[in-house]
Amino acid sequence: MENSNDIQTQTESEHDPNAIAKGNTSVRGKPRRWIIFAVLCALSLAALGIGSFYGKQPVTKSVGDTETEMIQELPASTFQDTELFFQTTEPVGNGSKQSFPIWIRTGTNTVSAVEMHLRYDPTYVTDVSIATGTFLPNPTILAQQINTDEGTVLFTLGTLSPRQGEGVIATLNITALSDESRITPIEFDPDTRVAGLEEEGDVLKGTTGLTVSIRP
Numbered sequence: 001m002e003n004s005n006d007i008q009t010q011t012e013s014e015h016d017p018n019a020i021a022k023g024n025t026s027v028r029g030k031p032r033r034w035i036i037f038a039v040l041c042a043l044s045l046a047a048l049g050i051g052s053f054y055g056k057q058p059v060t061k062s063v064g065d066t067e068t069e070m071i072q073e074l075p076a077s078t079f080q081d082t083e084l085f086f087q088t089t090e091p092v093g094n095g096s097k098q099s100f101p102i103w104i105r106t107g108t109n110t111v112s113a114v115e116m117h118l119r120y121d122p123t124y125v126t127d128v129s130i131a132t133g134t135f136l137p138n139p140t141i142l143a144q145q146i147n148t149d150e151g152t153v154l155f156t157l158g159t160l161s162p163r164q165g166e167g168v169i170a171t172l173n174i175t176a177l178s179d180e181s182r183i184t185p186i187e188f189d190p191d192t193r194v195a196g197l198e199e200e201g202d203v204l205k206g207t208t209g210l211t212v213s214i215r216p
Contacts, residue, residue, distance in 0.1 A: 081107030082194045082203050084116065084169065086186070086210035092176045094216050097127065100186070104135055104169040107205070110197040111136070113158030114169055115143070117189030122151040124184040124214060127175035130155045133168030137161040152189070162197040178214040186210040 188207035
């Protein structure tokens with residue numbers, strides 16, 4: 001005979017796709033993006049504008065007898081004044097390691113978080129890593145993923161002390177590889193976005209990527 005507590009747990013799990021099964025720590029039906037979102041809420045960063053940072057919010061829609069969480073796009077902020085950019089650098093030698101600061105200029109925005117998506121050609125760029133800069137005070141890294149096969153970088157960080165101004169938000173480290181002179185770009189993906197204090201939506205105005213000049 002089943003215990004009544006077991007029956008109740010089973011019923012709750014059937015109706016809640018995000019339920020945590022008692023007796024283990026597995027979470028069902030919870031995409032990684034929403035795990036990160038939960039961390040943001042736990043850090044109270046939502047109160048600083050990071051709730052709109054992802055540019056999306058969950059809404060619940062009924063499909064038949066089932067309630068399903070959907071994602072709803074939010075419009076960009078009407079006060080987009082923040083820029084992310086690399087500065088021009090000297091040519092780098094084949095096989096040499098190089099660090100490239102990623103700069104932020106906030107304009108009138110008070111920035112609380114940044115989600116950077118970068119793309120590069122893994123044929124000519126390898127040993128990629130990324131680290132926090134000095135612009136955001138006491139930053140918390142919320143996501144850090146590097147796909148060396150596809151040549152992509154995801155780096156998300158936020159702070160409880162939003163600020164305005166200009167400075168280095170992060171530093172990208174690479175090794176350049178080419179037996180002949182070559183130019184290869186490192187670009188910001190369109191999914192890159194910035195959260196501003198008391199702003200709804202993305203406050204990013206524009207980005208400027210990097211052209212890496214490799215010499216043999």
